[in-house]
Amino acid sequence: MYSTDKISTLALVLALGMGLTGCSVGPDYHQPSVATPPAFKEAEGWSQARPQDDLSKGPWWSLYQDSALDKLLSQVAVSNQNVAQYEANYRQAQALVQQAHASLFPSISGNAGLTRKGTAESTGNTYTAGVATSSWELDLWGKIRRGLEEYQASAQASEAELANITLSAQSSLAQDYFQLRVLDARIALYGQSVQAYERYVTVMGNRYRAGTESRASLAQAQTLLESTRAASLDLQWQRAQLEHAIAVLTGQPPASFSLPAQPQLALHIPTPPATLPSQLLERRPDIAYAERNMASANAAIGVAQAAYYPDLTLSASAGFESSVLGDLISLPSRTWSLGPALSGTLLDFGATGAQVKQAEAAYDASVASYRQTVLDAFAEVEDALVELATLQRELAVQQRASDAAKESARVTLNQYKAGMIDYLDVATTQNTSLSQQQSLLSLQANLQVASVKLIVALGGHWQGLAAPAP
Known part of the structure; x- marks a missing residue:
């Protein structure tokens, strides 16, 4: 068949091409530093953060100890159509990585073919069979490897984006759910109250007809009754819209979804520990997304610089x-070819340099975006911490005000029954x-929503990690 020296030559060239993996053009990626405070203003015991979004978060909604909420939130990652869209985008990004990786190797x-050719003197068949590589680009300067790095970082950014959209949908559903339960x-x-006011109107009507109560008092009782009915109706359409929003977030049409009313409010507000590790903030998917975009932009600089070579x-x-099928697989019928080709740009009037500058500017923009994302994350945690703490104090004050108002209503009603005051005071x-x-x-609804905001601001949970050492 083939001589040993020709086979060795071909194998050597192939091995040489696959082994030429010198240094890659462009800068190697190093994560930029971010100026962050050593501690939060609204909480003690915090340390600086670094992206670490791959840490396990767990079902953060289990902190609320609500089985109905557990069931709804577990459907978001499966049935929410926005999540499904980003999941498909992530699979597409993974396929691009596989395609880029395949470019490192020859295809x-x-x-096998049959060609029949003829001239004025003769006509005959030509039979062919063989294997070939199609213009395999040897990665001498690391352009393909930098491209692979770019696609890999983009795929990881897509994964973080999927996690971010999932967390956002879960947060929206939890907030809608708590507001619905309070409604x-x-x-x-x-x-x-309507039932109580209806009884008052009946009593007042009887007294008015008996001449022992004024028309003004009866009108006042009727006004209180109807205004309370109107306020109740105003809440009912708000509840319906929240129910519709929850249906959409779980991937269901509103017409086929309903949540039974739960008149007795049984909300559990999880209390964050006094000291939280900074790793919680590191798990935020938006920070991971911005950081991976930075890595992708850095690799793109190397791809652009490779155009110089x-x-x-x-x-x-x-x-x-062979022209004879029986002699096709024989030594005299063998054919082979091996052809390297070198090509490059001799003059492009600065086009390559402009592309490199574009890539460098895009990287600088991604660095600024990453740093801004980290700063925004710290601000969101600060806002959620102060909101949660303030609402807890406000709730205690409002509870005392509510108790005092109920006592005042009880006392004035007794005074009215004793004939001491008019119904207007009642x-x-x-x-x-x-x-x-x-x-x-x-x-209480605001407090529940604030607790959800804090958990989401921390990346999805505050459990599962040990507090930092003193």
Whole structure:
């Protein structure tokens, strides 16, 4: 078949091409430093952060001890269509990495054919069979490897983006769910008040017809009743819209989704520990996304700089060609070819330099974006910490105000029954009491939402990591 020296030559060239992996053009990636405070203003015991988004987060919503919420949030990663879109984008990015990795190696194709040719004197067949490489570019300067780095970092950024959109959808659902549950309690409170006011109107109507009560008092009781009904109706459409939003977040049409009302409010607010490790902030997917975009932009500089250097491509083939099919696979019918080619730009009037400058500017922009993302993350945690702490104090104050208003309404009602005051005073204190109780429930909703914001600002959980050493 083939002589040993020709086979050795071909193998040597192939091995040489695969072994030419010298230094890659362009700068190696080093994560830029970020100026961060050693501790949070609103919390003690924090240290500086670095991206570490691959740490396990776990189902953060289990902190709220609500089985209905657990079931809903577990559907987000499976059924939410925005999440499905980014999951498909991530799979596409992974395929691009595989394609870029394959460019490091030659593609080998096989062929077999029959050609019938003729002249005025003769006509005959030509049979061929063999294998060939198609213009394999040898990665002398590391351009292909830098391109692979770029695709790998982009795929990791896509993975972080998927995690970020999933966390965002879960956060939106949790906030909507808690607001809906508080609306259930507020609607139930209005319902109880309407029933009480209906009884008052009936009593007042009987007294008015008996001549023992004024028309003004009856009108005041009717006003309080109807205004309470109107306020209750206003909450019902808000609840319906929250229910629709939850349906969409779980990938379901609103018409086929419903959450049974839960009049008794049973919310559990998880309390963050006094000292939290900085690794919690490191798990934020938006920080990981910005950092991976930086790495991708850095690799793109090397790809652009590689245009300064010539490309070396290699094509090779080996096979058989004969006019007689029976003699095709024989030593005299063998054919082979091996052809390296060197190509490069001799003059481009600064086009390559402009592309390098574009890549460097894009990298600088990604560095600024990364640093801004980290700063925004610190600000979000600070905001969530101070909001949560302030709302907890405000809730305690509002609880006392609500209790005092209920006591005032009870006392004035007893005074009215004893004939000591007019119903106008009763209506005023009852309306105040109802308003204070509604404000208390609204604060509870705000507190739940603030706790979700803090967990999300910390990257999805605050458990599972040990506190830093003193």
